[in-house]
Amino acid sequence: MEALALPPEIHRTTEVLDPSDGDEGETLVCTEDFEVNPFDGLPYSSRYYKLTKEREELPVWQVKYTFMESLLHNQIVIVAGDAKTGKSSQIPQWCAEYCLSNRYQHGVVVCTQVHKRTAVWLAWRVADEMDVNVGHEVGYFIPFESCCTAETILRYCTDDVLQREMMSVPLLNYYGVIILDDVHERTVPTDALLALLKVVLVSRPELRLVILTAPHMSSKLQNYYGSVPIIRVQSKHRTEVVYTCGIQKDHFLSALRLLFEIHHAKEKGDIVIFLACEQEIEKAYQIIKREESNLNPDLGELIPIPLYPTRKDFIPKPKQDKQKCCKKYRRKVLLTTSFGESLVWIKNVTFVIDVGVERRKVYNPRIRADSVIMQPISKSRAEMHNQILGMSSSGKLFCLYPEEFTYKEMKPHLPAKIQESNLTSLVLFLKRMDIAGLGHCDFLSRPGNDNAAILQVLYALLVFKDEFCCYSQCWF
Incomplete structure (x- = not known):
């Protein structure tokens, strides 16, 4: 003590x-x-000691001492690890211990997430592991919902919420450790935070920045921030990967057909299906619910759970029939898109079905509209789908495409969202940040030529508008 x-x-x-x-x-x-x-x-409580034993089995616990030493002696620490190794739940707790040792004189801990659901789930999980209450010592802050108090020492929030907080407090003085999670998702708010915090760290030498990302992003981030320590975390198990002989004509129907084949084979374990878009999630959910009555009752019950990355969805709860739960096997089927792996938190996942394509929105600044394109996922995304099974020693990944498709058609990484999105809101945000001297950003990936030109024009128009308003006030 x-x-x-x-x-x-x-x-x-x-x-x-x-x-x-x-x-x-x-x-x-x-x-x-x-x-x-x-x-x-x-x-x-007695539950704390039980959960502590489970936590110590996570792969990330092997680097706890190294991480704490790096956090003590460095302003920036990068943790590059596989999916489902415990980074998002354990490292924020260790950062809270670091702030506690400093008597919170530099601030508390905030951890950003890409998805609202993940921020809420992690807050509940971490509060349980720390043996504290949600809304007091640990809380979350997402759009239109806040579960934090002045005594909260560990906050989970979405990246856009922390970005908006910088508009009122540019130096984020309330925080002593800022954790950016899932940086490899390359959302526009995350890239903006990476650039702005690079300036904030110079003004606040006591501030600590922890970046959690996939392994393929570590070298790019190290080149961006300079000589900073990188801690690598690997999964315990390597899974079996099964490829198809050729390209599937209808990837959606092939995925559902494979789902029912696995279920009829009576192999235990939950299933994750990575589909091309959120419309397919809804369609698959309806089909599975409709076919549930036609399945053999001896096989157990299929429970489809839709996980929408970009919208606030309602998850149907299974019927609370205790006798049925005891007698019948219940298999969960998680339905999400290619970039929804961070939403998967069920431990008993044994099978993953990956369709290998995604429907992606790309903004065209010339026509000022989004275009929807269907394209193969990236190699790095396919590897993260494989890592979902990192905690299972007997998991299988079914890829609904041939192995040569990975090398011939898949790009190593897809472009950052800042290169494919409408940047109007980012321009307004940077104009607001210019009041604090943080308006000029050194982005990790600069916008495309067309987007960058429009960004500069909009920014110049906003500056001119401010000057014009000053003259107008003088005239009137």
């Missing part, structure tokens, strides 16, 4: 247990029976 800086509540607890205040024998029993949680000053 002396190694960590304790909040006032914990000091009061230790004063109560001081041997000089009462009977020495009774005090010794209390200190031996109860280990106090340094974050809320209360004794740990």
Whole structure:
């Protein structure tokens, strides 16, 4: 307890247990029976010790000491790890311990997520592991919903929420450690944060920036930030990959056909299907629910769960029939798109079906409209789909495309969203940041030629508009 800086509540607890205040024998029993949680000053529950054993089995725990040393001596730390290794849940807790040791004099911890659902789920999971309450010591902040207080020491939020917070507090003085998760998704808010925080770190030498990303992004980030430590985390198991003999004429029907074949084979385990778009998620959900009555009851129950990356969806809850749960096997089928792997948090996933294509929106600045194109996923995305099974020693990945398709048709990485999106909102944001001297960004990937030209014109028009408004006020 002396190694960590304790909040006032914990000091009061230790004063109560001081041997000089009462009977020495009774005090010794209390200190031996109860280990106090340094974050809320209360004794740990029995569930805390159970979850701690599970946490120590995660691959990321092998680098905990290395990470804490790097965080202590470096302003920027990059953690490049496979999917489902525990980065998003464990590293923020270690950062909270770091801030606790500094008595929160530099601020608390914030961890960004690409998806709202992931931010909420992680807040609940981490609060459970830390043996604290959601909304108090751990909370989340997403668009139109906040579950945080002034006492929250670890916040999960979406990347666009933290970007908007910079509009009112450009230096983010409330935070001592900022964690950017899923940087490899390359969203526009994440790329903007990477650029702006590069400037903020110069103004705040005590601030720590932790970047969590996939392995293929580590070298690019190191070149961008300079000589910073990179910690690598690998999955425990390597899965079996099964390719088809040729290109499927209808990838959607092929994926559903394979789903029912796996179910009829009576092999245990949940299934994840990566589809091309969110419309296919809805269509697959309806088909599985319709075919449920035609399945052999002895095979168990198929429970489709749609996971929409870009919209707030309703997840149908299974019927609470306890007798049915005990007698029948229930297999979950998670339906998502190619970039929804961060939404998958079920541990019992044994099978992954990957259609290998995605429907992607690309903004055309010349016609000022989005174009929807169907294209193969990238090699890095296909590898992340494989890593979903990293915690399973007997998992199988079914790729609905031949192996040569990976080398001939798939690009190593797809362009960043900042090169394919409408940047009007980004221009307005940068104009707002220019008030704080942070308007000129050194982006990790610069916008395309057409997008960059329009960005410069819009920015110049906004500057001219401000000057024009000043003259107008003088005239009137």
